[in-house]
Amino acid sequence: MKVLFALLKKDLLSELRSRETLVVLFSLSLLLSVILSLGIQSAYLRAGQVEALLPAALWVVFLMAATVSVSRSYDYEQANCALQGLLLAGTSPWKIYISKVVITSIIMLAGQCITLASLGILLNISLFSDLITLIIISFLVIIGYAALSSLLAAMTMTARLRDLLLPLILLPLLFPLFFSALELTADIVVDQNFDPGSVWLSLLIGLDLLYILFGINLYEFVVRE
């Protein structure tokens, strides 16, 4: 546990010092929200129709912003072979992986809050009454996203087309997570009828566990030289 906390501290400090992922994620979330809102506004939809588009807008902004910024978290690991150094020092690969997942989840959740606020304001949709549920669902989706993206980002960090390759291999595998996110957000925002016993929520939690299990067991094969 000591090692895990030390890794968490290292990753958090590196993020806070470089601020690369944070700045890229926040700026992209805001920028994409503005662009999508502009597009939606120009269609002159009625109030109910705009709300129906919110789940798609929310998760498209998240996927785009998160996928562009997630590979940044491995930039400083690659410099001076820091990741290999950690492995040579005897650190278990799964601990490095868990640390990455936790820090990525925290950063992504902060980015999602920015997207929720900006889309709510720009599309004139009040999300206050459902905010807690939306953040909980977002957190569950983000855990799954972070679990899979941390594993695959480690795979692409040394590839020639690193930043282009990650979305190509990551996004197709995220479809089940994306379906759950869309359906649950629509239940909350559009139908105002969120059911905690929903099959989509069970699928989402199941996917989170599956992806974490994959990561813990397969991360070693990805980072081993």
Place this chain on the structure above:
Amino acid sequence: MTDSTLFTKTSKLANAVFLLAFILISYANYMIFMVVPNEKIMGPVQRIFYFHVGSAIACYCSFAIVLTASIVYLFTDYKKADLFGRAGAEVGFVFCTIVLLSGMIWGKAAWNTWFRWEPRLVSFLLLWLIALALNVIRIFGDSKNTARHAAVLGIIGAVTVPIVVFSIKLLPAVAQLHPEVVAKRGLKHPDFIKAMFIAMGGLVLFQFYLIWLRAKIAFLEEQQ
């Protein structure tokens, strides 16, 4: 990896599989175009169904081979398993493309639309994208660790396939267009069923042969 005994030992079996696949596909073609009667509503265009379903089953088998080969490669470091994983991903992609294209042609003729957001259609489009991802990592991935990375992605991709297929069925289908032929026992005429299983068997065996052949080619390429 210079030992070619696996391919020399299995070459007779592979040739027998190819011969059987050739006979079955030829007989299936004879049945489809000469024996099976026209379907009442769709007419002659329904005959594309036999290739469409057979290719879909072959595609699923390819994903199963990718999963098995990836697990074997990662946990035993058996180099030839990687060749079969690579071959499975490529052949699976080809069969997935055939399913998508034949489905679109059939859909245009039967429903007057190339594509519709219907669960079964969407799931195969997504499988096609997953198959594409499995091949992309081998082309553009880290050249030193391609085999290991492709095996990891192969496991995740192959496990995602059934999740996609089943989760998409939970989506509310605005209009359920795709026929549930087998589940709802849609084929009444015995020749329909006979032709379907012969075409399916032929295409699955042909897919096994193609995977073996592609793995052998990849092996010979690495020898050079």
